[in-house]
Amino acid sequence: MEHLTLHEDPRSGNCYxxxxxxxLLGLPLERVQYDIMKGETRTPHFLQTVNANGRIPVLQIDDRFLPESNAACWYLAEGSNLIPADRFDRADMLRWMFFEQYNHEPNIATLRFWL
Ligand SMILES: N[C@@H](CCC(=O)N[C@@H](CS)C(=O)NCC(=O)O)C(=O)O
Structure with missing residues (x-):
């Protein structure tokens, strides 16, 4: 059984x-916390070992690191009933995930965080 570790800042919606x-899937998740306001994801160690893009969340699966929240959600959900079996419904799910990243995240979530 693989070991799952979430590199996160608990205040981040992407980590939530x-x-x-x-x-929802009953999967145990170890949590390693960083304070993004203190630049803790911009240290040489983090950039070299966790994510060269300097951002959380990163899902660590054993010794492999997967940045991008929606990629992590997809990884966890694959094979479960959280991902629709129907081809169109699956693409529609991806549509909302892309919408969330391209429209909601930069225009609403990030502004809310900074305010
Ligand atoms: N598209 C990425 C966005 C990642 C992102 O912007 N993370 C922010 C927190 S939500 C972060 O790490 N900011 C700290 C920094 O840029 O130094 C995802 O969905 O995971």
């Missing part, structure tokens, strides 16, 4: 999505 997906 992954914790929520894991909880």
């Amino acid at each position: 999505k992954i914790r929520l997906t894991a909880a």
Whole structure:
């Protein structure tokens, strides 16, 4: 059984999505926390070992690192009933995940965080 570790800042909505997906599926998740306001994801160690893009969340699966929240949600959900069996419904799910990243995340979620 693979060991799952979430590199996160608990205040981040992108990290919450992954914790929520894991909880819905009953998957145990170890949590390693960083303070993004203190630049803790911009250290040489983080950039070299966790994510060269300097951002959380990153889902660690054993010794492999998967950045991008929606990729992590997809990884956890694959094979479960959280992903529709129907081809169109699956593409529609991806549509909302892309919409979330391209429209909601930069225009609403990030502004809310900074305010
Ligand atoms: N598209 C990425 C966005 C990742 C992202 O912007 N993470 C923010 C927190 S939600 C972060 O790490 N900011 C700290 C920084 O850029 O130094 C995802 O969905 O995971």
